[in-house]
Amino acid sequence: MKITVIGTGYVGLVTGTCLAEVGNEVLCLDLDQSKIEMLKAGGIPIYEPGLEDMVKRNVAAGRLSFTTDIEASVRFGQIQFIAVGTPPDEDGSADLQYVVAAARNIGHHMTDYKLVVDKSTVPVGTADRVKAALQEELSKRGVAIEFNVASNPEFLKEGAAVDDFMKPDRIVIGTDSEDATALLRQLYAPFQRNHDRLTVMDVKSAELTKYAANAMLATRISFMNELAVLAEKLGADIEQVRHGIGSDPRIGYDFLYAGCGYGGSCFPKDVQALRRTGQENGIPLRVLDAVEAANDAQKQILVNKLTAKLGTDLKGKRFAMWGLAFKPNTDDMREAPSRSMLEALWAMGASVSAYDPAAMEETRRIYGERADLLLVDSPMDALKGADALLIVTEWKVFRSPNFDTMKALLKAPLVFDGRNLYEPQAMREMGFDYLPIGRQ
Numbered sequence: 403m404k405i406t407v408i409g410t411g412y413v414g415l416v417t418g419t420c421l422a423e424v425g426n427e428v429l430c431l432d433l434d435q436s437k438i439e440m441l442k443a444g445g446i447p448i449y450e451p452g453l454e455d456m457v458k459r460n461v462a463a464g465r466l467s468f469t470t471d472i473e474a475s476v477r478f479g480q481i482q483f484i485a486v487g488t489p490p491d492e493d494g495s496a497d498l499q500y501v502v503a504a505a506r507n508i509g510h511h512m513t514d515y516k517l518v519v520d521k522s523t524v525p526v527g528t529a530d531r532v533k534a535a536l537q538e539e540l541s542k543r544g545v546a547i548e549f550n551v552a553s554n555p556e557f558l559k560e561g562a563a564v565d566d567f568m569k570p571d572r573i574v575i576g577t578d579s580e581d582a583t584a585l586l587r588q589l590y591a592p593f594q595r596n597h598d599r600l601t602v603m604d605v606k607s608a609e610l611t612k613y614a615a616n617a618m619l620a621t622r623i624s625f626m627n628e629l630a631v632l633a634e635k636l637g638a639d640i641e642q643v644r645h646g647i648g649s650d651p652r653i654g655y656d657f658l659y660a661g662c663g664y665g666g667s668c669f670p671k672d673v674q675a676l677r678r679t680g681q682e683n684g685i686p687l688r689v690l691d692a693v694e695a696a697n698d699a700q701k702q703i704l705v706n707k708l709t710a711k712l713g714t715d716l717k718g719k720r721f722a723m724w725g726l727a728f729k730p731n732t733d734d735m736r737e738a739p740s741r742s743m744l745e746a747l748w749a750m751g752a753s754v755s756a757y758d759p760a761a762m763e764e765t766r767r768i769y770g771e772r773a774d775l776l777l778v779d780s781p782m783d784a785l786k787g788a789d790a791l792l793i794v795t796e797w798k799v800f801r802s803p804n805f806d807t808m809k810a811l812l813k814a815p816l817v818f819d820g821r822n823l824y825e826p827q828a829m830r831e832m833g834f835d836y837l838p839i840g841r842q
């Protein structure tokens with residue numbers, strides 16, 4: 403099939419590449435010239451394991467190409483995936499300007515039937531707005547051309563995006579058209595593996611499903627984070643509690659890890675947007691109000707532990723930070739807990755020496771050169787002369803360090819672990835003052 407993907411962010415690039423991988427011809431459009439130039443030159447604008455090779459392979463095979471030419475992109479695909487950003491507006495709702503602009507572009511240039519598929523995360527009612535935008539553009543041109551609009555939210559996780567797309571748990575299709583269902587069924591057939599992963603539903607339910615999934619996951623995490631604070635106070639161990647409850651198949655083990663708060667481009671934005679949808683419709687989503695408040699508090703938990711030990715005047719002190727990205731295997735810093743921590747430590751006069759296996763460049767882009775941020779080349783370099791270590795992201799490389807070297811490099815063997823990487827007892831036996839989350 404011939405497919406156009408609009409937007410080459412995480413979702414657009416992964417969608418386009420994976421659809422090419424199974425034999426489709428895919429043209430990816432982006433209005434950001436620098437991204438398209440980089441893609442055409444064989445680079446990729448994001449860090450995602452396995453993606454670069456896959457892009458190269460499909461470009462070389464002639465199945466995947468990139469453009470900034472809107473008209474050519476509309477002409478190309480019978481199916482047009484909209485995978486542009488939906489960032490939070492000032493009031494927390496999803497900003498749909500990019501989605502609507504993409505729809506208008508299609509309406510402005512289309513000359514034959516198109517199936518327009520919303521892959522971006524969009525509030526309930528967006529497919530109707532997309533339809534209206536397309537119709538308006540066609541009317542302006544005085545032409546009547548058939549089209550359908552379907553919702554097909556994406557559930558991939560950064561860092562595991564290729565696998566998530568190639569081997570999905572489920573593929574949600576929201577549509578009111580049998581033609582659209584048939585086309586999408588055919589498109590997704592190669593991803594079905596041994597049983598039917600396709601769930602076809604009405605458009606509004608599909609749109610809501612995406613927010614429901616992210617809000618449910620964020621709720622689990624915030625619940626565990628609050629429980630961890632309580633466990634710590636009571637002398638219990640959140641890791642043992644996690645094992646205890648996860649064994650119930652109704653609960654399950656996944657997404658039960660307490661930590662220093664969830665971040666990323668999606669949970670914070672989607673929880674906010676769903677709360678906003680509730681408010682706009684007079685349906686208070688009280689659970690989500692609490693999820694957001696709990697997460698804001700959790701992002702400060704390591705800094706609170708640190709000031710409880712060292713006070714709030716941190717002038718002249720330097721702290722090592724391991725991990726900057728919002729989670730491992732990505733360079734994404736959007737809403738990363740590290741940012742709240744850096745900013746809090748700087749406000750108290752401290753400086754930070756930080757290491758992340760992928761997000762150094764992104765951190766430099768965000769904060770620029772500043773005297774109170776030292777970006778170093780290795781985890782151990784960060785420790786040299788530091789007053790304490792804060793572990794913020796659970797990259798594999800931090801899991802089994804040389805503890806003797808760590809102790810020798812740190813000014814004091816003080817470790818605040820926001821990801822519970824080590825056994826508290828063993829750390830204490832090695833002479834560390836070790837403060838994990840929700841453990842003794």
Ligand SMILES: NC(=O)C1=CN([C@@H]2O[C@H](COP(=O)(O)OP(=O)(O)OC[C@H]3O[C@@H](n4cnc5c(N)ncnc54)[C@H](O)[C@@H]3O)[C@@H](O)[C@H]2O)C=CC1
Pocket residue numbers: 408409410411412413414431432433434437485486487488500503504521522523524556557558559560667668
């Ligand atoms: N990042 C993730 O892991 C996931 C994101 N999502 C959702 O997918 C959507 C896209 O997310 P990301 O890929 O992270 O976004 P992004 O913000 O990284 O990328 C969006 C891209 O769209 C381009 N763009 C904007 N308007 C355009 C237009 N009219 N025509 C062509 N290109 C245009 C931008 O230049 C940008 O390169 C969002 O709604 C997000 O919530 C869903 C699942 C996972």
Ligand SMILES: O=C(O)[C@H]1O[C@H](OP(=O)(O)OP(=O)(O)OC[C@H]2O[C@@H](n3ccc(=O)[nH]c3=O)[C@H](O)[C@@H]2O)[C@H](O)[C@@H](O)[C@@H]1O
Pocket residue numbers: 523556557558559560561616619623656657658659660661662663664665666667668669728729
């Ligand atoms: O809509 C989206 O964009 C995506 O959002 C999340 O994916 P992602 O943001 O890439 O990352 P996650 O692996 O979900 O992690 C999110 C945050 O939760 C934190 N987390 C995760 C799991 C856990 O047990 N504890 C915990 O604190 C992570 O550290 C991270 O900060 C969802 O998992 C995807 O299914 C969804 O498609």
